[in-house]
Amino acid sequence: MHCALISLGMSGMAIYVIAVLLISYYLHLNNFNLLHELSLSLSSSLSSLTNANYSCGQHAQFGEKYHCQTL
Secondary structure: OHHHHHHHHHHHHHHHHHHHHHHHHHHHHHHHHHHHHHHHHHHHHHHHHHOOOOOHHHHHHHOHHHHHHHO
16 A cells, blocks of 8 residues: 555656646747747836836837837
8 A cells, every 4th residue: 555655656746747847848949939028018017117208219129019008
């Protein structure tokens, strides 16, 4: 009985490790797009919080459409 519990725990651990590896691999494939979108939304929200009166042209490097939508 004890051995069965140990083997069950080991297989559960293996499944967990495989799932984490798969998720991290998937994130690695898509992390550029994710980080890009996150930085765009972060920068637009930060700039709209600090200086909402900035014109859209000054924030062209952050992606104009995102910043103009926040304004």
